Structure formats: C-alpha cells, structure tokens
Amino acid sequence: MDPIVSAEVIDFPAQFLALMRQALPNNDDFAEFISISQRPLRRAIRVNTLKISVKDFLALTAEYPWQLTPVPWCEEGFWVQLDDEQVPLGSYAEHLSGLFYIQEPSSMLPVQALFAADESPLSLMDMAAAPGSKTTQIAAKMANQGLIVANEYAASRVKVLHANISRCGVTNTALTHFDARVFGAALPEQFEAILLDAPCSGEGVIRKDPQAFAHWSLESTQEIAQTQRELLFSAFHALKPGGRLIYSTCTLNHIENQQVIASLIAAFPDAIAVESLGNLFPGAERVVTPEGYLHVFPQRFDSEGFFVASLRKTVGVTTLAHPGFKVGKLPFQPVPLKIKQAISEQAMAIGIQWDESLSLWQRDKELWLFPKQVESLMGKVKFSRLGFRLAEIHNKGYRWHHEAITALAKPMPTTFELTAEQASEWYRGRDIYPDTELPKGDCLVTYQQQVLGLVKIINQRIKNSLPRELVRNGPLFK
Structure with missing residues (x-):
C-alpha cells in the first residue's frame, strides 16, 4: 500500500504555536489548523499530458477502483480515493508508464502560478528540482519545447530526479548539481522564468511526515531563512528583465515566507513588481495575503500547507562577479x-x-x-546530464x-500490444510467451498504446529489455 500516515498526536513546539497564533488570530481557525494537522493527508495524482490528455486518461481509467475529485487550481490534478488498495498507486500501469505522477495538490500551485496569464517562457530554471514533481509539471506546460535547467544540490536526489524525468517522457531538460547560490553570478539574466521551491523547515508537510518538527526550532528557522534569502537573490540575478520568479515553500511561518521576499524587495525596490495571485483559481481569495501571495494553511483545502509568491523583474540590475569556477571542455x-x-x-x-x-x-x-x-549555456556552467x-x-x-x-517512439504497424497480464510480466523483468503470432526481428511492445520498450523476438518469445533498475516486485496491476 502507498504510505499513508496514521493519525497521531503531534507535539508542536511552543514557539511554533506562537507563530501560528499570530498568523491565525481567530480561535476557531487556529483550532481547526491543530485538528487537521493530526489527520492523514489525502492522496492525489497529476495526469501527465506529455503522454495522454486528461480526457483520454479519465476514459482509460473509468472502471478503476478509485474515486477522483478534481483539484480546483490544476485541471490535470485529482485527489484519489482507492476503493481497492491491494495495488498501490505507484504500481498501477499508468504510473509505471508515466501517464500520471503522484503529487500533492498544493505543490502543483507554484507551476500554475509560473504559467499564469498564458505566459510561455522558453528558457526556465527549476532551482531545487528533486524529486521532479514540478520539473515534470513544467515540462508538460511547455509541451517539451524550450529548455528547463533542473538543478538539485543533494547528490543523492539527482538520480531520483532523472528517473522521474525519464519515466514521464521529458526531453527538454538539462540537469545541474550545484548549490543554487552560484547561478546569479554564473548565469546572469539568463532565464525567462525561474521557480525557486526553496528548501524550508517543512511545517506544511506535517500531515505526511509527523517527524517534520523533530528538529524544529526558532533558531534553525532563522538559519534556513538566511539560506532562502541567498537563494532568492541568486534567482533574481539569473532572471531576465521582464521575467517571472516564483518563490514557494512548504512551510507556514512568515519568517521563511513574507520576510524573505521583503528582504529582496528592500534590496531592489525599483526592479520588482509583486503580481497578485488572488485570481489564480476560483477560491484563491480564501488564501491570498494582503501582498498578493498565496498562504495555504492545511485547513483551507484539506491539503498540505504551502506558500507561493509571484515576482516580476521589471528592469535589469548590476551583475555579480563570476564565481570563478572552471567548466571544462564538453566531451560532445x-x-x-x-x-x-x-x-x-x-x-x-x-x-x-x-x-x-x-x-x-x-x-x-x-x-x-x-x-x-x-x-x-554550454561553456558557462557544468551539467551533470544534458538531454x-x-x-x-x-x-x-x-x-x-x-x-x-x-520518450520518442510511436506505435508502428509491427508493434505488439501486450495484455494486462503480459504487461505485468514485463514490469517484473520476465520474458513473455504469447499464444498469438509475433512479428519477426525487433519490434516495439506497447500496453494501453504506450510504448514500453524495443524487444527482440526469439522464436515465440519476447525477450525482456526493461532496464534492471526499473524492474518491479510486489503487487502490480492485473
């Protein structure tokens, strides 16, 4: 089964409760916040329109043992309630082939804000990209055109980022592995849009992770906010004049949210315009702040907590000194x-x-x-993976x-369509022995008209070519 956190009593730090009291002065509202924080988080998915339309996805899964409830701010997003939990969401065929991504709805908000007003940037940076939920969402919005530089500082998470990008059929990314504070100097005024989903204290994910407060303190929050300010300044310098910068966190306090943005505005008062997100979706007025930011407390939409702000860079600013690192010769x-x-x-x-x-x-x-x-960008920065x-x-x-x-192959006349049982065997890494006649030589195999791989036909055997790291064990779709 998918990991669902059981309800348990959470011991909130006193200083955190004091911050929340300031943010939620109404007693009933504050009590509702405390109450919902003890309840398990609803699961949700986002349809990957790089591979299938929402309409076709709903038709394909109409008979599935689940109930889908639309997310009001993302037409590709749905809360999902499983009526039969024998097969985890992550083991559905549609997940394995990249037709949907398991993603909390609040985390869909930053990308929705990034593309508000039908903007279509062609050069974009995701400054803290792993595990890839927002990168893949951005790629779908861009229809795989243009460029996404997806950066991840933690080396252990770059592999996960790449795996999710690959599964979803994303082709327009270049991966970097840097402390994102270097980009403002290394790539000044380079990108038409930037998403900084900043590392934070994680107060908004308490319903998914009761240990989110295990190391919380006011002092650590202040330290995190300093890092966030440095990342935000870097993002602002890397943004082209006229470009949009989305700053988001999955935390709830003003220190890491409004105050971080205020420091950037104070430094560049004539170069920043705050764009209100109060009309981003029906119901946004319930969570919009006086400044025009979205401050989503979990009780508002029965979701994770989240914060999103949209900033426009109105004019260019003085560039920073280059960090001085050597890129090296590209071996291509x-x-x-x-x-x-x-x-x-x-x-x-x-x-x-x-x-x-x-x-x-x-x-x-x-x-x-x-x-x-x-x-x-070649020669300006080192990439951990290009294309x-x-x-x-x-x-x-x-x-x-x-x-x-x-990512690229389309079904051919010689393509062999697998049954559900055969596709399950495919994902288990096993060879397949169909009763029906097979084409000769190499051919594509598909399931639900999605290409699963290129295989060799040996007599009446389909030799499994699924990479070993993608082989699945445990319960799978039937």
Whole structure:
C-alpha cells in the first residue's frame, strides 16, 4: 500500500504555536489548523499530458477502483480515493508508464502560478528540482519545447530526479548539481522564468511526515531563512528583465515566507513588481495575503500547507562577479548533417522521431539528443546530464536506448500490444510467451498504446529489455 500516515498526536513546539497564533488570530481557525494537522493527508495524482490528455486518461481509467475529485487550481490534478488498495498507486500501469505522477495538490500551485496569464517562457530554471514533481509539471506546460535547467544540490536526489524525468517522457531538460547560490553570478539574466521551491523547515508537510518538527526550532528557522534569502537573490540575478520568479515553500511561518521576499524587495525596490495571485483559481481569495501571495494553511483545502509568491523583474540590475569556477571542455561534438540524416532514417524505421527542438550530439560511440536552447549555456556552467541518450553505435548499426524509446517512439504497424497480464510480466523483468503470432526481428511492445520498450523476438518469445533498475516486485496491476 502507498504510505499513508496514521493519525497521531503531534507535539508542536511552543514557539511554533506562537507563530501560528499570530498568523491565525481567530480561535476557531487556529483550532481547526491543530485538528487537521493530526489527520492523514489525502492522496492525489497529476495526469501527465506529455503522454495522454486528461480526457483520454479519465476514459482509460473509468472502471478503476478509485474515486477522483478534481483539484480546483490544476485541471490535470485529482485527489484519489482507492476503493481497492491491494495495488498501490505507484504500481498501477499508468504510473509505471508515466501517464500520471503522484503529487500533492498544493505543490502543483507554484507551476500554475509560473504559467499564469498564458505566459510561455522558453528558457526556465527549476532551482531545487528533486524529486521532479514540478520539473515534470513544467515540462508538460511547455509541451517539451524550450529548455528547463533542473538543478538539485543533494547528490543523492539527482538520480531520483532523472528517473522521474525519464519515466514521464521529458526531453527538454538539462540537469545541474550545484548549490543554487552560484547561478546569479554564473548565469546572469539568463532565464525567462525561474521557480525557486526553496528548501524550508517543512511545517506544511506535517500531515505526511509527523517527524517534520523533530528538529524544529526558532533558531534553525532563522538559519534556513538566511539560506532562502541567498537563494532568492541568486534567482533574481539569473532572471531576465521582464521575467517571472516564483518563490514557494512548504512551510507556514512568515519568517521563511513574507520576510524573505521583503528582504529582496528592500534590496531592489525599483526592479520588482509583486503580481497578485488572488485570481489564480476560483477560491484563491480564501488564501491570498494582503501582498498578493498565496498562504495555504492545511485547513483551507484539506491539503498540505504551502506558500507561493509571484515576482516580476521589471528592469535589469548590476551583475555579480563570476564565481570563478572552471567548466571544462564538453566531451560532445555535434553530429554532421549527413550523418544526422542517416541516423534519423534508421531511428524512424523503428518508430523514433524528434523535432527541431532537439539537436544530435556524439560522445565516443554514444549518440545524445540535447535541447537546442541549451547550446547558448554550454561553456558557462557544468551539467551533470544534458538531454538524454539516444543510442550507442556498434558494428551492426545502433543500439537504441530505453529512455529514448519510451520518450520518442510511436506505435508502428509491427508493434505488439501486450495484455494486462503480459504487461505485468514485463514490469517484473520476465520474458513473455504469447499464444498469438509475433512479428519477426525487433519490434516495439506497447500496453494501453504506450510504448514500453524495443524487444527482440526469439522464436515465440519476447525477450525482456526493461532496464534492471526499473524492474518491479510486489503487487502490480492485473
């Protein structure tokens, strides 16, 4: 089963309660906050429109043992109540193939704010990106066009970030692994939009994690706020004039929220315009602050607590001194046009296609696809991962990479559609022995018309090609 926190009495620190008393002066409201904090958090999902429309997803899952309730601020978001919990949400076929992402609705708000008023930025940074919920949401909003620089400071979380990006079919990212305080100096006024979902004390996630207050103190909150100020200043310097900066946290106190923003406005009073989010969605007026920020306490929508602010950079500011690090030589070379055409033809023969937003590069015998817009950043910052691997060259042609197949391949006339039972075997890493006749040679296998991989047909056996790290054990869909 998916991890659901059982209700338990939470011992709130006295200083935290004092802060909340100031923020929630109404006694009934304060009591409701304390009460709901003891209750388990509702689960929710977001449909990944890079792979399926909301309409088609609802039709596909209409007979499933769950009840979906729309999230008012995100048309792709739904609270989900499972009527049959034998199979965890994360083991549904639609999750494994990237059709939906398990995401708390409050955390969908920052990206909704980022794209408010139908803005369409083509160069964007997610400064604290892992585990990837907002990065994948941004990619869907951008329809995989343009560039997302997804940064994660914690090395242990970069792998998780990449796994979620890959599962969701995201192709327009470049991953970095830095303390994000360097970007204001390293990439001054580079991005049309920036999301800083800042590391915080996590007061808003208490319903999911009762240990959120295990190390809470007013002193640590002040220390975190200082880091947040430095990150926010860095983000502001990396933002182009006219660009939008979203600052968000999953905490509730003013120290890490309103006061952090106030410090930036005080430093650049003539270069910042606060954009009110009071009309972001029906009901936003219930959580909008006098400044125009969204301050979501958990009792407002039966959700996690969250804070979101939208800032517009109105004019350029003086750039910072470059941090002085050496980037090193990029170990890739662009593929010549003639060779690119030959590779493209070979790829199309098995159903893989890409558009002009991606460019083909080579490192030794590896072929990679990079977002074209990242080329202007090469040599300015070191990337931990650029784009994604397309194939390896070998003496018999190309060995196509699983990530490229699931992101780019479309069903072909020779594609073999698996049954639910066969797809379950696929995700368990087992070979499949269908009773029906199989195509000859290599072919794509699909389930629910979603490409799962490229396989070899050996006699009447489908040789499983799922990467070992993606093999699942335990209960799966039926």
